[in-house]
Amino acid sequence: MTIFYDIGRYLLMIKGMFSRPENGKMYWKEFIHQCSEIGFGSLGIVAIISVFIGAVSTIQTAYQLVSPLIPPSTIGQIVRDTVILEFAPTLVCIVLAGVAGSRIASELGNMRVSEQIDALEIMGINTKTYLILPKIVASLLMIPLLVVMSMALGIWGGRLAGTAAGIISRSTYDRGLHEFFVPFNVFFALIKSYVFAFIISSIPAFYGYYVKGGALEIGRASTKAVVVSCILILFADYVLSALLLPT
Amino acid sequence: MIEVKNIHKSFGDKTIIKDVSAVMKAGQCNLIIGTSGSGKTVLMKCMVGLFAPDSGEVLYHGQDFTAMNAEDKTEIRKEIGMLFQGAALFDSLTVEQNVMFPLSMFTKWTFRKKHERVNEVLARVNLVDANKKFPSELSGGMKKRVALARAIVLNPKFLFCDEPNSGLDPQTSLVIDRLIKEITIEYNITTVVNTHDMNSVMEIGNYILYMYQGNKEWEGTNKEIIFSKNQRLNDFIFASEFLKDAKDMRMLEETGKISNERNMEELLDKDAPTLVPPPDDE
Numbered sequence: 001m002t003i004f005y006d007i008g009r010y011l012l013m014i015k016g017m018f019s020r021p022e023n024g025k026m027y028w029k030e031f032i033h034q035c036s037e038i039g040f041g042s043l044g045i046v047a048i049i050s051v052f053i054g055a056v057s058t059i060q061t062a063y064q065l066v067s068p069l070i071p072p073s074t075i076g077q078i079v080r081d082t083v084i085l086e087f088a089p090t091l092v093c094i095v096l097a098g099v100a101g102s103r104i105a106s107e108l109g110n111m112r113v114s115e116q117i118d119a120l121e122i123m124g125i126n127t128k129t130y131l132i133l134p135k136i137v138a139s140l141l142m143i144p145l146l147v148v149m150s151m152a153l154g155i156w157g158g159r160l161a162g163t164a165a166g167i168i169s170r171s172t173y174d175r176g177l178h179e180f181f182v183p184f185n186v187f188f189a190l191i192k193s194y195v196f197a198f199i200i201s202s203i204p205a206f207y208g209y210y211v212k213g214g215a216l217e218i219g220r221a222s223t224k225a226v227v228v229s230c231i232l233i234l235f236a237d238y239v240l241s242a243l244l245l246p247t
Numbered sequence: 248m249i250e251v252k253n254i255h256k257s258f259g260d261k262t263i264i265k266d267v268s269a270v271m272k273a274g275q276c277n278l279i280i281g282t283s284g285s286g287k288t289v290l291m292k293c294m295v296g297l298f299a300p301d302s303g304e305v306l307y308h309g310q311d312f313t314a315m316n317a318e319d320k321t322e323i324r325k326e327i328g329m330l331f332q333g334a335a336l337f338d339s340l341t342v343e344q345n346v347m348f349p350l351s352m353f354t355k356w357t358f359r360k361k362h363e364r365v366n367e368v369l370a371r372v373n374l375v376d377a378n379k380k381f382p383s384e385l386s387g388g389m390k391k392r393v394a395l396a397r398a399i400v401l402n403p404k405f406l407f408c409d410e411p412n413s414g415l416d417p418q419t420s421l422v423i424d425r426l427i428k429e430i431t432i433e434y435n436i437t438t439v440v441n442t443h444d445m446n447s448v449m450e451i452g453n454y455i456l457y458m459y460q461g462n463k464e465w466e467g468t469n470k471e472i473i474f475s476k477n478q479r480l481n482d483f484i485f486a487s488e489f490l491k492d493a494k495d496m497r498m499l500e501e502t503g504k505i506s507n508e509r510n511m512e513e514l515l516d517k518d519a520p521t522l523v524p525p526p527d528d529e
């Protein structure tokens with residue numbers, strides 16, 4: 001039963017977010033602040049993960065391709081497609097759910113528990129609009145950018161690992177990258193990253209905004225926010241793949 | 248003026264506020280007093296709409312706040328300043344930015360003008376040289392004063408203070424009490440103060456509402472309070488050493504030796520500690 005109650009409250013929160021800002025300049029400032037927190041705050045971890053994902057993909061693909069009938073440039077092809085289709089959007093977003101999501105949940109939870117949200121309400125500010133909307137919009141802007149960066153870094157990491165281990169030459173790998181390239185895959189990955197970005201920001205915001213209690217509950221809420229976001233990301237990943245990928 | 252009519256509030260099956268009514272006039276300090284846990288904070292939060300009362304009305308300008316739509320509520324809220332019991336400062340902002348926040352949000356002033364106003368209110372709460380500090384670097388009493396500065400920076404018509412001087416030394420307490428009283432009169436504010444500090448009660452209590460386990464047990468002024476015959480109220484106020492004298496005087500009054508009016512005035516004048524040194528020619 002509480003799940004329906006939570007869904008209802010979540011939808012009301014989303015609806016409540018859309019109201020006229022009291023002061024455009026302050027909202028803009030908050031938006032920019034969130035962009036830098038979510039975007040630059042996760043840059044390092046996303047870069048590291050992406051390079052390693054690409055590297056591991058290359059080595060594992062090479063290990064699995066034992067038949068002499070398959071040209072080695074196929075490795076580049078497979079790495080490109082797995083990184084673009086799955087690893088860059090999904091894995092990066094799962095990591096971001098942990099990094100950015102828990103930050104959003106604990107920031108809002110702390111503001112709730114220490115009555116800062118009440119203080120804003122008393123001033124006559126719509127706290128859903130002021131606190132939640134900029135976070136969601138900033139995520140929708142920054143996370144797809146991070147995903148695109150991750151694609152590039154992943155593919156680069158694969159090339160690095162492939163040449164370093166002597167599995168594949170640079171030119172063969174690059175040739176593989178150009179073979180059978182389907183631009184739709186990038187588009188599909190971007191659709192996924194928009195959906196995931198919405199999940200990563202709105203779910204933690206919901207759990208943080210409605211925290212009741214004290215410091216302990218803030219911790220619980222942010223853990224729950226991360227878990228629920230991850231599950232929803234994987235679920236959305238499945239649904240989108242089933243719907244949008246021609247099989 | 249704020250009118251509270253038959254407010255009830257319960258959490259789960261626990262009733263916290265039972266049928267409380269009060270009239271809080273503008274230009275005076277309206278105090279809600281009572282022991283810890285008697286429901287002062289809950290009553291105040293019902294008044295400002297942070298808690299929805301189960302039944303009853305809260306009237307601002309004669310209109311029921313609890314029944315207003317969101318836009319009208321926002322309009323009233325722009326006239327409200329509130330100091331929370333836990334200060335509720337924005338901890339990502341410095342002291343200066345905290346106090347400036349309402350100005351940035353609701354005025355179109357230049358930075359210079361906002362800055363001047365911020366320094367002015369910070370000086371009024373006796374807080375200088377803390378502008379660039381973050382809330383985590385402040386003492387409890389300093390946080391309270393920053394929060395008060397933030398609450399009054401926009402010159403509210405309704406000022407709510409939840410225990411403005413808990414955690415303050417007696418001298419700073421007095422400064423804060425006097426500041427609250429001063430601006431209340433100066434701008435004709437309807438001020439509501441939660442407190443269990445008897446010094447404040449005697450210093451600023453134009454109207455006093457005594458809460459006992461969620462009920463309105465007594466109401467009156469600071470002139471009447473120590474002559475009240477209400478046993479629960481007596482237990483509450485005479486727990487304070489400050490009023491030992493008053494209690495003695497009350498004994499005299501009860502036996503008909505002195506008239507209560509005259510001596511109350513005297514007591515309030517005489518015992519009020521002064522911060523400004525008296526002029527030499529006295």
Ligand SMILES: Nc1ncnc2c1ncn2[C@@H]1O[C@H](COP(=O)(O)OP(=O)(O)OP(=O)(O)O)[C@@H](O)[C@H]1O
Binds near residue numbers: 281
């Ligand atoms: N959000 C809440 N949910 C459930 N019970 C609450 C809530 N807030 C307060 N209470 C209960 O209401 C009662 C009154 O609390 P309140 O905070 O109003 O006391 P108070 O008079 O302000 O005390 P103090 O002087 O210590 O601040 C307490 O018994 C408290 O447990």
Ligand SMILES: [Mg+2]
Binds near residue numbers: 289332409441
């Ligand atoms: Mg309280």
